[in-house]
Amino acid sequence: MKVINVKSLKKSFSGKKVLEDTSMAVSQGDIYGFLGPNGSGKTTTLRILLGILFPDGGKVDVLKMDPSVDGELLRQRINILPESHGFYGWMRAEEYLRFFGQLYGLQLTSADSNKHLEQVGLDPADRRPIRTFSRGMKQRLGIARSLLNDPEILFLDEPTNGLDPKGRRKIHDLLLKLNREREMTVVISTHILDDVERLCNRIAILHNSKIQYEGPLFTPQIEKSIRYQFHLADDKNISYTWNFPGFSCQEKKGQWVTCEIKDIHPDKALSLLVQKGIPITEAIQVNGGLESMYLKLTAQGKE
């Protein structure tokens, strides 16, 4: 079931076209990666989907509602972590969650607030005002706020900005858990391709005011160009001409074997090699994949 359907969306600011004939569709349960260079219109699109910015043309349908018309009703069922870090600095984290909870019609108890704070790795006993929080802590608090109303669709604008690797992993795990357990649809706008590769099943690349690619993350278009180097534990007795579907190994230098992977997910390819008893100690993506596709699609035109 499509939960977001955008057709021929148009938006200009002071005569400058930001979105032109932009179309995309997100199905329920998708983790959808929304990619594009700075200023390509990702945040504008998200704001239009939330009904806090109004399009100049096109059709927008979110949970079978038009955000420009039913914005308040719609925002009861969806939520967003915006890119901006606007917090009421004088509030404490618990007060902040209680305030926003009330705006969603929720009367949060201390236990509820603590649960939300713990979920994102914040200490509920921290009674400092938010203005003293680090950027990473604010980001976590923002994520806790965006999950308050248990949204059917969660929009995240650069969600792992300012987070340390441990924090990033925690947020990844949380999003995957929410997606798996509650079938929450997640739309992530980010520059961090590693986040997309780790989390998303579908992506869209926005550039020059238009969607340049929309589809599954691992399609032939992406997979064709993935090259991996595998480091083997011992180079003496192991053949590198692996005859598995999806593999094409080109060369072997010392303990490193370079292969092209086709038609299967790299994680699956790796587990296949391990299952076959090939003693791989390291795997490095050499080129190709999402990054090369992203660079190729966003190379032309304006930055």
Added chain:
Amino acid sequence: MKHFKTLVEKECIEEIISPRGAALYLVGCGVLSVFSLLLVSNTELSLLDNAQAVYMMSSIIIAIALLIAVIRGSDGFAGERERETLETLLITPVSPAEVAIAKLMGLIFSWLVLFIISIPYLWAVGSTGQNLNSALQYLFISGTLLVVIFGGFTLAISARMRTFKGTMSIGLTAFLLSGSPILLGPSLRQSTVGRFIDLLNPFANALNMLDSVIVDSLGVLFQITPLVILISYTVAAMWILSMTTRRVEL
């Protein structure tokens, strides 16, 4: 309007707790302290009639209230937009109109705090006079209406403008323009043009009303015209605010 209570609470707490709000009250207290001290201790000013002293203090209180309303009103949407907190507010199921009304309530609350703070100052300069109670009543009425007029007007501009400074420049210009006819000499104010300007000017109407109540001891019947004018401006300010906040974009 189901979020109204939550939003108003936040605005009122912010008026008191935020450094900006607290600083404005402190400045207000400082100005009132200096003027009341002058009125009771300065050789020439202490010779003023008791009612004149109360009128002078009331005018200063209204001017401070309007200044705070203009500054806080300018901060309403534009300041939140600059601090990037407006987006987090608008992404909730709250309508911009609800936010605007809550912010206006915050400005009225701010005026109430200033009014309560100003009572001891008025008492200090006018406790021996006869019109102190009337002065307090009319100060409250005219101050509330003026805060809604000027606060509502600057909030409306704030909803459409990008920056706090830009909004405040327009708000302060409007405030100064409305205050400037008072600087005209008494003969010019008594002329037809002067009377017409006074009649159109909400600030002048409020001061004339206070003058006629406190100094001239005139009754309620004489206050109907200025009250009607002030209420008309209040309705207009509310209408402008509701129109500009139907759709607030980031």
